[in-house]
Amino acid sequence: MRPLRKAKSKPIEERRYKMPNPSAALTDRVIMEQIGPGSRVLDLGCGDGQLLAQLRETRQADILGVELSRSAMINCMAAGVPVIQADLDQGLEDFPSRSFDFAVLSQTLQQVRHPRVILDEMLRVAERALVVVPNFGHWRVRWHQLWSGRAPVSSSERYQWYNTPNLHLMSMSDFRDLVEVVQGRIVKELALISGKAVEGAWAANVRANNALYILERNAP
């Protein structure tokens, strides 16, 4: 029996557009620039704790990480970064309200099951939420989707749509809507375009690969 369709010559990994991940160095630098000296910072999904260790070093920040992976936690401990094992999908109920100046969530919002809940919780436990998100409104994503008829997949080469950790594909416009839903206010929006952070960028939703937001809760 003949296969239904002839296999395409292009390997499967190359059949769709991959949203490039900003380098950790870039996002970490941009995040650090936003955090004032002596701030109390909670990093959600802190990995090895590199960002927090730098914040303590250069900003004398009072730091705390949240991480699920035990091997990453052990690296945190070796670096002297206090870290709490928790699953962001379970919320932040053990964190008292208003206990941090900043809650940071970098390249993770698209991976949690309930982005609205976590964003809401960040604005509860911290005065300000600092979020870095991919922008699936980028023109290349739009173009490739139109051209190939395939959904975009962000980041690493390893992933396809069926195994990507990214559960939610949102654009900057989508994200701004969510901020409204959680009664937040965008204090700052930085579009990450070609390795640079641009404030008030022209047509950001079309041009940015990623974006950084600083959010506050609207005054009641």
Added chain:
Amino acid sequence: MTNAVTSAEDSAPDVNDERSVGCVETQTVELFAPPHPLKVEEGNDLGPIQVAYETYGNLSPKRDNAIFVCHALTGDAHVAGQHAPDSKKRGWWDDLVGPGKGLDTNKYFVICANVLGGCQGTTGPSCQKPGADQPYALEFPFVTIGDIVEVHAALVRHLGIERLLAAIGGSLGGMQALEWAARFPEMLRTAIVLASGPRLSAQGIAFNAVGRRAIVTDPNFHEGNFYNQEKGPRFGLALARMVAHITYLSEASIEQKFGRRLQHSDQFAYDLMRETEFQIESYLHHQGKRFVERFDANSYLYLTRAMDYFDLAQAYGTLADAFSKTDARFLVASYTTDWLFPISQSREIVSALVQARRRVSSVELESPYGHDSFLLEVDQLEEMLHPFLAEAYEMG
């Protein structure tokens, strides 16, 4: 100061020997001698107090590498190594304490002491009352976790140590580590709290109540004055241990270890008085019997009550207040199948520490072994203790 560690060379050859502290001796010291008795929380004066302790490894010249191990309800000072070269019996946390182990005796000076009110060398109800020819029995003053820690702090100072690198303990030992942080905030650089909580739950008190009831209703209890009797409340104490032992296990671990297997035969005996028909029955009876050989019934009453009364939030206003004075780093670990000190209790500690703006790390470890996990899952612990302690030690 004498170093209790002797070479492992003279012990029986064993593949584990290079990771063993080898032969050790329990030492004793008399503290709170007149005219400086301990004023226990209840209000009475107590002294002199004998304290039994063991040490492993060497104290650094700067005296900054000491780790105090707080034992659980029925533990003792013998945490690692063996008391005689040909002895097969090792200390109760031998897997964690030794050269290269989780508490690395090549690097750290490890101390463990029996608790006040206990019966393994430190003054307790079975000890002779000064000026009397009888043991204290129930005239021993009420003791609390705070009193226990007061005595241990006096021992630590007696050993010439101003500040501990760590106080570590599981269960009742974890309560002591928390009390150390609250009561002696300047004496700790880290507190490591395993399978414990800021208070004993009502469920925990309930199980302790059953245990005490078993002891005091034993016909041989004699109002606690059983020391000169032919028999003490052996059956009551064994029963108390059997009940308590169940709370240290988990449904899964009992199922895995014993299931419904029978002890003596493949067939039911149809004999009501056969009390060891199932393997789990036989195991619990064995645990009860062994316990009676090494533990004092009055100590059991005092120490379970100390555990019932422990409530840091009540003692200090709020839990966050209890931690407000210390700059110690905390490591809090709980176990998924522990139902005596469930994960929620550890989360409460962590939450209060975050609120008090202390430095806290916490892990929730997967283990089938219930409350006993902290004694058994030493590899998981070692993996965290190495970087955690090393960093705290280096940062000073």
